Amino acid sequence: MHILVVNDDGPPSRDGSPFVHSLVNELKAQGHFVTVVLPNRQRSWIGKAHFVGEIVRPTYYYPDRLFQSNDPPPLDHSSNEGNHHEHPWVLVNSTPAGCVQIGLHHSHALHKRDQGEERPNPVDLVISGPNLGANTTTLFSLSSGTIGGALEAALCGKRSIALSFEPPSKLPSYDSDMITEASRHSVRLINYLYHNWDEGVELYSINESHVFSDPAQSVAIGEPFREVSSGDATTALDDNDKIQSPPLLRWEPDLADIHGSTDRTSDMDDDWMVRGGKTRYVASGTLQRRPRSPDGLIMAVASVTPLKANSMHAVQAEGEIELDA
Template identity: 50%
Template sequence: MHILVVNDDGPPNTRLSPYIRPLVNELEKAGHQVSVAIPAASRSWIGKAHIIEASLTAHYVHPDWFRGDGSWDESYESEENNTPWVVIENGTPASCTQLGLHNLFTDRPPIDLVISGPNHGRNASTIYNLSSGTVGGALEAVFCGKRGIAISFGSKDPQPDDIIQAAARLAVRVVLHLHTVWDERVELYNINVPMRLDVESRPVLYTRTLPYYWSRGCLYAEAEVQSTPKSKLMNGVPNGVPNGVNGVDHEHADVNGVLTNGSSEHCNGVNGHSNPKQRHFKWSADLSDMKKRLQESEEGTDAHTVLNGSTSVTALRANFWHVPGLEGPLYLDQ
């Protein structure tokens, strides 16, 4: 079988993407041909997004050339497209799936299955499934007419090699079983594997998705941005800035030449007009409420299963389906 592997954690990285190489090794050990297309940087929480205004550059990189931080020795970058590992600048899991299926490995046989992952951490519950780049890579496979399987290894904590190897071995067994007995009603499977040494002897269970909704705004926090003192501005531009073009400091300006370093008193360089008030926010996910809900999740859900040490397999369809019975005209109140 020819398997395409994509992910949202990027190239092999001791801290951010420690699981992809062991899974690929196990798939190859089982006798399968594996092609890998991965983003050059982490693309977590991006779902099935494509970055439509960014050009994508594909680097063919031998897996032995990666360093522990996810970079690679560019002096050994393959001059020919003969390595099964490709790293894509500006890539997302979905674009890696698209390019992997249609553009990058045309000298190889057609791809039979797309595996997205293994994610560095769980993807259980509706919010994770709909936000996850890992699940997004498998969703993209479905819309390209292929079977997709998303795999997540359920811990972001550093894991010893023997636990990672056990998870990879079990994941390969589950994948091959699902491919053999694939239910035609299913378009993709979402697998969550707990990280424990005895995982191969623990149950593997079909599960349903835990429904979850944000109880409050908890993904972003206001960021403090240091303001440039008014006395140091001339026509809204810091004095003595050598890299300004047309009077604009591009380290502190947006695409319109407007200063964006946090002060509502800064001018935009045109007739001394002040900018509107600005507030700045940064990604600062507070998932404490979600973690509590996952801990309290009902038996039979993906979250409950993986948190209790078993592997969850959730069969999914790749759609937002309409609500049956709501049909026909709407009679609006006059």
């Protein structure tokens, strides 16, 4: 299978984008042909945006050995370091949605092919992620560059999956054992979804939470939680920072209301499942237990949210509008 991988966290780095290299390795280990097109820098919270009028400048990037990428590569030139036995990744000054368009429609021009090597087959599946942090609830889903990339692929007629990892709070995000197990579990789940794609589904959003425990790996089907309290996403700087009028504003959302509201909801939304560590696997209406984690330490808990690539109208608001004369 030819898989296109994009993300919104950019090229591998220990702090900002710790997961994508491991996922690509696991996909290749399963025999898939993988094309990687990533933003050349962090593009989180950008949704399905495109840069209008921007000239896209692709650069080639050869990743270091797995778990050796401490810092992202330079933005403006191709890297000649890394593993030259693999196809280079492509970094672009664009968004996740832009990476999808480039990967789907221009990958043949970007692939460095040896003499006699055939042109790659069309892309069968687009994976957007893995994101550092869960993309649950409607609030985060509407803003997510990870989901935005998957939406772009769906609108291009491709099956797509948005993948997000929520690392345990007591561990650093760059834990090699956790990342490897998370990637393996994700590839198994992605393979299942691709071969058991539900009718009417245009993309899936997977959120995985990983904790140190002994119970079985589990997955649950959930839907985005919708009820949130209103609040400002920007905070005014204090008096010491006010050096001119009007005052400067810092983007500093207060997420306590969102997390508090999910604590009060049912167990059938994606955020409650991921944060609560549910131990269920639900697929096609059946309840199953997954095999135990090989090392007996890491438990992968995932919510799978089937989505449509549209902004569905409110059904109760249908009808004509009659204005007074």
